[in-house]
Amino acid sequence: MTQYEWLQTILFLVLLLAAVKPLGAFMAKVFQGERTMLSPVLAPCENLLFRVCGVKRDEEMDWKRYAAAVLLFNLALFVSLFAILMLQHLLPLNPQKFPAFTWQLALNTAISFVTNTNWQAYSGESAASYFTQMVGLAVHNFVSAATGIAVAIAVIRGFARRRTSMLGNFWVDMTRCTLYVLLPITLVSALVLVSQGVTQNFSNYKTVPLVQPITYDKPTADAKGNPVTARVTVKEVTIPMGPVASQEAIKELGTNGGGFFNANSAHPYENPTPLSHMVEIFLILLIPFALTSTFGVMVGNTRQGWAILGVMVLIMAISFAVLQGAETGGNPLVAKLGVHGVNMEGKEVRFGLAGTNLFSVATTGTSCGAVATMHDSLTPLGGMIPLGLILLGEIAPGGVGSGLYTMLAFAVIAVFVAGLMIGRTPEFLGKKIEVCEMWMSIITVLAAGVVVLILSGIAMITPKAVASMANPGSHGLSEVLYAFASMANNNGSAFAGLSANVNFYNILGSLAMLVGRFVPAVAVLAMAGSLAEKKYVPPSLGTLPTDKVPFALWLTLVILIVGALTFFPALSLGPIVEHLTMLGGK
Amino acid sequence: MNDIKPALLMAVVFTIICGGIYPAVVTGIAQAVFPKEATGSFVTDRSGREIGSALIGQPFSDPKYFWSRPSATTDFGYNPMGSGGSNAGPTNPDYLKKVADRVKAFKDAGVSGEIPTDLIQASASGLDPHISPEAANVQIPRVARARGMKADELKRLVSAHAEDRQFGILGNPRVNVLMLNLALDRLVP
Missing domain, CATH: 1.20.5 (Single alpha-helices involved in coiled-coils or other helix-helix interfaces)
Known part of the structure; x- marks a missing residue:
């Protein structure tokens, strides 16, 4: 790394860590129903909203009702988005007259956005109207993020409360999250992005002349229907427009990742400058980082929050170092052609290598899935980093809410295993870890992994699924593995060479996304319900301290071991074989 | 319920x-x-007509222009309606052949010296408006020959169009190819 890259990376980390405590404390206030500096403006809106929707704000829910409310709300949202996509041609704000989605694609897309995945089997600029983007997709970026955060807050209450079955009110948590946290931050950051050149308008697409007209061979058919090519001259091009910035801000902040354009955050209109780039990475990591602090405040042990954040930062730092090393080394097969340098395939010049790699680590360490570089074109070991971060279950630092509750499930497992090894009663934050907690945390941690391996296996023996691969050999396996890993863990990024808009991936992918989102969410709520009912056991000599460095390292190790045991065989056949092939010069 | x-x-x-x-x-x-910025950062000619966006690159293959990065957009390179990268894996034989062809195209056009990777590997968006300063410099002799200009004059033009890291720290130094070529056309029509 150059000195500039070091400086940029360190400056970024310092600013991000500086934001953790203030935002974390603010969110704790928001979810404990206290007044904040935004209350004078927002409290009246909030009360009106509860009256209109028939929500009794003081009514608490047990875990079953909380989970039911989550599922009902998401079902309502799924239906509305599915309808918008199927009726796109009839709805307003469609200057390019895009037709409706096919039902398979609409199903996949609606589930994808409801589950905070934002897997995109369509390309925005040539398929989605402004209405679809704004009223359909961007709305889901808010509410799916708020859903994830609300579930995490309920889980935190499970650790914090004693001898009660109540976990809070989903409607209140979700509403306050959106009004007090998501909307204010997106409003400001959307304007920062516009200042850098991210578009925000409702114009028709614009046509501009090319300085140098070009010709190309357009595939077409002759009179008999045989494929031929025709020489076509292009004198002007059409440039897509749209309300990009408002969507871009929540796309990153809510760790959603669904791009307005096909190229996502690599597109100059989504991410025009190095500053917009760093702002977007900041937004991706902001809430997942800060939630660890909210957790610390709400359970009354801020050291525990920092310990968990430490684990997240450690895993991210290792990942970043490996990715940076792999990409700096470049592609030896290209070097053979007499061109030496960093791997620039699928990268933009303006972000710089370290900035590009930081984005990749942030977007796959969380469940964001926005991309500023094409992960398919990373070097084999480089590409294993985003894939690996997703496969670990997205806990470093994970999606908004989902990252924290998955990490807490890992912590429960780590406490249990450590307890067995040293003969101490497994306790975490004064709560005894028993059968129910173990079941639920195992389900949370393994649900996505099981889905990934089974569906990738099915894909490998389905000729139509194999035909979607863009690259031959072991790289093709990586593409499929990445696709299901991304969908099951609700990430949404891709080794995008894979032609995913076919029934196989649309339908099985939808299933993966649903299982990956809602099975863990319901399981952690069940765990929280069980924890909340337990009494508090004060720490004694026999208690393993969970807020100190040794436990943080142990937790890191448990995460890596679970990940390695689950996925090492699959990774060996994909990226590792490809890396060896590349070194062998084949 | x-x-x-x-x-x-x-x-x-x-x-x-x-x-x-x-x-x-x-x-x-x-x-x-x-x-x-909100309307797309368009640049206009003297008559006020929009002739391109400062953020959206264009394809160039004429020796008298600086060339942009390779682009893998749908149908043809730098098609703003089909943004995206090649998604080619690093060991894909078809991809490696394409890269070899690009290297050859530069050598055939009389470009000597070390060719930077950004000139022969496609961008992520396919619309990358920039090349690295090294990638601009290596093309100076070819453009100078095609336009009958002095290399020094071109060097000054290139450095006038080179953008530094933002705030001196963020990102990479870069040259906007469309802006550079428009300036070139104004200088030597």
């Missing part, structure tokens, strides 16, 4: 707030404060 009513109403209310009011407010402020 007391929660069915809130589920439906909340879905409607948040669709209005997050899908209507929020983007409308952002658009209103953006258009008032950053009108040029």
Whole structure:
């Protein structure tokens, strides 16, 4: 790394860590129903909203009702988005007259956005109207993020409360999250992005002349229907427009990742400058980082929050170092052609290598899935980093809410295993870890992994699924593995060479996304319900301290071991074989 | 099932707030404060006609122009309606052949010296408006020959168009190819 890259990376980390405590404390206030500096403006809106929707704000829910409310709300949202996509041609704000989605694609897309995945089997600029983007997709970026955060807050209450079955009110948590946290931050950051050149308008697409007209061979058919090519001259091009910035801000902040354009955050209109780039990475990591602090405040042990954040930062730092090393080394097969340098395939010049790699680590360490570089074109070991971060279950630092509750499930497992090894009663934050907690945390941690391996296996023996691969050999396996890993863990990024808009991936992918989102969410709520009912056991000599460095390292190790045991065989056949092939010069 | 009513109403209310009011407010402020940026950073010629966006690159293959990066957009390179990368894996034989062809195209056009990787590997968006300063410099002798210009004169033009890291720290130094070529055409029509 150059000195500039070091400086940029360190400056970024310092600013991000500086934001953790203030935002974390603010969110704790928001979810404990206290007044904040935004209350004078927002409290009246909030009360009106509860009256209109028939929500009794003081009514608490047990875990079953909380989970039911989550599922009902998401079902309502799924239906509305599915309808918008199927009726796109009839709805307003469609200057390019895009037709409706096919039902398979609409199903996949609606589930994808409801589950905070934002897997995109369509390309925005040539398929989605402004209405679809704004009223359909961007709305889901808010509410799916708020859903994830609300579930995490309920889980935190499970650790914090004693001898009660109540976990809070989903409607209140979700509403306050959106009004007090998501909307204010997106409003400001959307304007920062516009200042850098991210578009925000409702114009028709614009046509501009090319300085140098070009010709190309357009595939077409002759009179008999045989494929031929025709020489076509292009004198002007059409440039897509749209309300990009408002969507871009929540796309990153809510760790959603669904791009307005096909190229996502690599597109100059989504991410025009190095500053917009760093702002977007900041937004991706902001809430997942800060939630660890909210957790610390709400359970009354801020050291525990920092310990968990430490684990997240450690895993991210290792990942970043490996990715940076792999990409700096470049592609030896290209070097053979007499061109030496960093791997620039699928990268933009303006972000710089370290900035590009930081984005990749942030977007796959969380469940964001926005991309500023094409992960398919990373070097084999480089590409294993985003894939690996997703496969670990997205806990470093994970999606908004989902990252924290998955990490807490890992912590429960780590406490249990450590307890067995040293003969101490497994306790975490004064709560005894028993059968129910173990079941639920195992389900949370393994649900996505099981889905990934089974569906990738099915894909490998389905000729139509194999035909979607863009690259031959072991790289093709990586593409499929990445696709299901991304969908099951609700990430949404891709080794995008894979032609995913076919029934196989649309339908099985939808299933993966649903299982990956809602099975863990319901399981952690069940765990929280069980924890909340337990009494508090004060720490004694026999208690393993969970807020100190040794436990943080142990937790890191448990995460890596679970990940390695689950996925090492699959990774060996994909990226590792490809890396060896590349070194062998084949 | 007391929660069915809130589920439906909340879905409607948040669709209005997050899908209507929020983007409308952002658009209103953006258009008032950053009108040029919000509408796509277009550059105009003397008659006020929009001749391109400073953020969206264009393809060049004529020796008298600086060439942009390779682009893998749909149909033809630098097609703004089909943004995206090649998604070629690093060991893909078809891809490696393409890269070899690009290297050959530069050598055939008389480019000597070390060719930077950004000139022979395609960008992520396929619309990357920039090349690295090294990638501009290596093309100077070819452009100078094609236009009958002095290399020094071109060097000055290139450095005038080179952007530094933002705030001296962020990102990479770079040259906007479309802006550079438009300036070149104004200088030597």
